Amino acid sequence: MVKAEDTFLIQNKCGLHARAATVLAQLAQQFDAQITLYQDDKEAPGDSVLALLMLESSHGKQLRVCCEGPDAQPALTAIGELIAQKFHEDE
Template sequence: MELTEDQVYTEKTFTIKNKLGLHARAASQFVQVANNFDADIFVTRNEQEVNGKSIMGILILAAAKGTQITVRAAGSDADGAVAALGELIDQGFGED
């Protein structure tokens, strides 16, 4: 992934906190937030990386409570994207 001068790359690891993990509703919320940003967003669990703007990709991760995932983004609004997604994860997707 090549970045231009005005693009930023950032990544951060988060722990899934909600009881049901990244199930369909939580994955849908994640993708909705991700799609508010122009940055390219990817999520990694173990060695598996998926597009953070794809609900199927997020569901494939099968991230249960306690699972660590890494969210990385590249683009002019990458910092904001990772921060917003991290807040969603840290708040347990509003479930707990």
């Protein structure tokens, strides 16, 4: 099983709020991979908005993203880009 993981810094001002979490979950659902996000002692499946909101990832937090499955690498790359692009938000 292909695995890929990396840690990303939450850069947008609002953090992983409802809209950002929804965009991330929609992206995660596109890949054939099991995606799990970790922050501090909490973890969330990438395709669940509710679980992502429970991470309470604010600006400046480090989010570890683990992908497992055939699409692990492209999924990790896409999620990393989304976070780096501040979830397409202005600030």
